[in-house]
Amino acid sequence: MPDEDQATILIVDDDTNTLKGMRQFLSRPGREITAVERAREALETLGARPVDVMISDIRLPDMNGIQLMEEVRRTYPETDVILMTGYGSIQDAVEAMRMGAESYLTKPLNPDELEIVLSRILEKRALIRQNRELVRRLSGQRVSPDILGTSREIRAVLKTIREVAPTDVPVLIEGETGTGKELVARAIHRTSERAEGPFVVVNCAALHENLLESELFGHEKGAFTGAVKQKKGRFELASGGTLFLDEIGEMSLETQAKILRTLEYGTFERLGGTRSLRADVRILSATNRDLSEAIKKGTFREDLFYRLNVITLRVPPLRERKGDIPVLARAFLERFSTAQKKGIEGFSPEALRLLESYDWPGNVRELEHVIERAVILCPGREIGVESLPEHLREMAKGEEEGRSVVLPVGISLKEAEKALILKTLEAVGYHRGRAAEMLGISKRKIEYLLKAWGMGGLGKKAKKAS
Structure with a gap:
């Protein structure tokens, strides 16, 4: 993300004297000013790095200023726009403001008026950033309402989330299926500086390889058969926020290479496109596979692994934190009992003991499904062993038999x-x-x-x- 103490300003005007004069007048400590003469150059600049405010003339040699603003508002919505023209009218001003311009100025420019307008926009942006930071800090007091438990293992996970969330480094989340890797990713996003931005999920295992590249990077109209219109990819949709790549180990080597290039250079192109777009995203990824083993087998790129693996966060399986089972079970019971409009108040001691003794190969997700089923089948106010699945009841029966001693009649x-x-x-x-x-x-x-x-x-x- 851009340095929040440095305001970036882009000036677009085909008059070199105007560019030179505006650049000199607007220069201040803490401002970085870029000046270009064409709309195409402006879009290239915006694609290469974040810009706080764009000041553009309406009449440009290669594109109308209104059209340029529309493209900027659509592709880079975080950039504020000031339009200026020597052919102003009330109708033009109303139209520009209606379409999203922060202000509309007429030439010859009044330098003091321009400085007042620009300062007001920058002050508003600073206030928004401060509010976001306050919200982030307050929400950080409770990392996630969805990650439940008090065990040492889950406390270690929450501690790591608090430590990595304020940074912008990639995090690789490892864990078995059903442990809650996406919940961890959402918690990192929620307590990060990108919390107000989008959280976009890509399940790499659920998409066919032919579709995955288009989903990630988007495509231009006519890029392939069936591409009847332009489509933004997940990297664009996640701009200013977080992109979560779930089951990253399922990607082909070809797609891995394109993601690596995007991470290295911070830019990408839509399929069928030639213009580089900026990838202003934080990457979180997750896997239930041993990626180091995949590297040895040649199915995962080692260089991409080191890019994604700046921080590794392991989510423990439920069998390693059985002390959290009562907390999780009661939370699921409350949710499903409310949803099913049942007044179930708890578990019998035998049922709770059975839940705690089971190893849960499907982890938290399996426990959630078992409790949902039990709520539906429970006839009374308390979930007993009879409402639990047969394989759990058989396990309890086997354990009971294993604890029993059968003595024949007449033994001394x-x-x-x-x-x-x-x-x-x-x-x-x-x-x-x-x-x-x-x-x-x-x-x-x-x-x-x-x-x-x-x-x-x-x-x-x-x-x-x-």
């Missing part, structure tokens, strides 16, 4: 004692102290009995740990 008390102690040791990984605590006996007694049964070395490593 000594044999029953032995079976119970061995089964308990197995359940706790042969930690004798834990087994003794569960059985309500001393650890010394367990060691004595194991030795008496000729099993003194059972779980020797665990014995040392216990």
Whole structure:
């Protein structure tokens, strides 16, 4: 993004004396002024770098000033426009203001009037920037209302978001499917200096390779069969904001090369076009693949990887932060219960325990779907085990059977004692102290009995740990 302390001004006029005089008069510390004689040169300048204010004559040799303003307002909406002419009329002024000009001045110019108009525009832009910064700082106090949890792992993710958001560097977000990589990307955007700009998502895995390039860079009318009109690409649509490239590892090497060039030079061309356009975007990307392995296989460019991987942010799978499951489950319950107009108040202890014990290969997304299903099927005020999917219920049944000790009728008390102690040791990984605590006996007694049964070395490593 442009230096916010440096105002950039572009003057467009085919009269060299006017250009020279305006440049000299408007020069101030903190202003960078560029002067050009043609509309084409003005568009090239705007494509190469951000411009705060463009001051343009209406009569230009290669394009009408009104047409130039329309193109600027459409392609570079962040640039304010002042129009000037020696053939002014009230109708012209009204039309120019209606189409988006900040001001309309007649020649010969009054230098003081021009300075007043320009200063007013620059002051307004500075105030907007200050307001945006205030909003960003206030919103940064809560990184994201959608990223829930209090575990050490998720706190580390939120801490990294706070650290990288104020910068403009690319961030590569790694994580399994369903962990919430897009939520992390949105949180970075929401607390960044680009928060007022657009957040544009491209799912690289969902688009056919023939369409992906056009989606990213746009195309001109007639660029290929079916291109009946000009179309802006995602890089243009994200101007002034953030472009999120999801599943970046699914791109072809050809598209990777074009993205690399855009990142290196900050410009791109639409398909079928020749004019370079400025890519004023922050790039966030995400993958569920091991890109270093893809580099070894030759399916991902190493130079692009290092461009995208300035900062890496890993989103942990849900199985690594099971302490967050109750928080997430209750949040999903509240949302779906409200949506389904049900007064469900919570989970049974058995159901919550089952949710916490499951490994969730589909991560947070899978948990969300399970809770939605449970809300729909729940007949009462509390979600019980019976409302959970069958594979979770079967797991609970298997765990229950694994914790049970089946004793045949007529077994002696000594044999029953032995079976119970061995089964308990197995359940706790042969930690004798834990087994003794569960059985309500001393650890010394367990060691004595194991030795008496000729099993003194059972779980020797665990014995040392216990």
